[in-house]
Amino acid sequence: MRKLKNILVTGGAGFIGSNFINYLFGFSATGSKEFMDSGFDGTVVNVDSLTYAANLNNLFEVEKKFGGKRYFFEKADICDRNALQKIFEKYDIDTVIHFAAETHVDRSITGPDSFIKTNVTGTFTLLEVAREYWQVSLDSPREDVLFHHISTDEVYGSLEKDGYFTEESPYAPKSPYSASKASADHMVMAYYNTYGLPVTVSNCSNNYGPYQFTEKFLPLMITNIRDGKMLPVYGNGENIRDWIYVEDHNRAVWQIVNKGITGQKYNIGGENEWQNITLLKKVIELAAPKTGRTVEEIIKTISFVKDRQGHDLRYAIDCTKLKTQLGWERKMSFEQGLRLTIDWYLKR
Secondary structure (H helix, E strand, O other): OOOOOEEEEEOOOOHHHHHHHHHHOOOOOOOOHHHOOOOOOOEEEEEEOOOOOOOHHHHHHHHHHHEOOOEEEEEOOOOOHHHHHHHHHHHOOOEEEEOOOOOOHHHHHHOOHHHHHHHHHHHHHHHHHHHHHHOOOOOOOOOOOEEEEEEEHHHHOOEOOOOOEOOOOOOOOOOHHHHHHHHHHHHHHHHHHHHOOOEEEEEEOEEEOOOOOOOOHHHHHHHHHHHOOOEEEEOOOOOEEEEEEHHHHHHHHHHHHHHOOOOOEEEEOOOOEEEHHHHHHHHHHHHHHHHOOOHHHHHOOEEEEOOOOOOOOEOOEOOHHHHHHHOOOOOOOHHHHHHHHHHHHHOO
16 A cells, blocks of 8 residues: 655646545545545545536635645646746645546647647656656666556457457557647656656546536536437447446546556556447436426437548447456446436536
8 A cells, every 4th residue: 555645736727627626635526425425535636627517616625624734726827847847846746647638539639739739748758747746767666656647448449340459459549639638648658668667557437426517428418408409429320339427437546546556557448338329318307307398308409410530430448457446346336436426417
């Protein structure tokens, strides 16, 4: 077990990052307190440049109770080396948990520049600052510091109807987004092998839950149902994704950061595959009674639109390594998590 004291969380005002910080301090947007069991008693420094998908209100309770004591926010771009160096020195950072990333595939297709800047250059800058501040090398290894990189299953490319991604699956990214994340993964592992920087990497399937920006599939569908808008679905809706509740993902990250083997990768999956169209119909079934509209009425608003360029058919994660080596298991059933998520967005 590592003893983590001063954690730098990048992208901590975003979807997964803000849920992670809430988890560390024992808060849950949906009130699922039984999952908030981190046991962390150190300091968190949230570094975020506050782009369109970030919202500091996600951390209102943390700021209210722990702001200026164990929680600190620093507005900074992870490409700004000088700013990061000052933050490392100011808070004596011993752990980096790197969530910050541009993530929306559609945006990466129409404007890949920001994905290369944030996901590749930003990760490189963080690695350099951590390496210099921690003064690590192959000749002078350290066990009291860690750089954990959050990545995606999309780096592995697309699966057919059978098979699963494992930690040994070859990389085959098919969008500028997944290519930028693949580049970052390789850079992180290169710093481990070349410089002895203590790192771990996690590749996760689709997250869902509160605080996700509404351009993503589930919050978009739920808020469009709420607002009586059309429900756009790519192609024929048969693309398959593996879904995991964000708090289960963050519990996995915490176990990796505390107990994972340095230099290792861990896949995090929900073991919960759904075709997009089938999932949308399930969301409609659960949301309809709360909107005063019928299931049949809402289904008529589904609109099949031109498929996304390079759209991967299927993602599915084998998380055996995480379960057997670190003892992680999911706590949130999909039905329960989906109901909590729907209720949260309908009330916004």
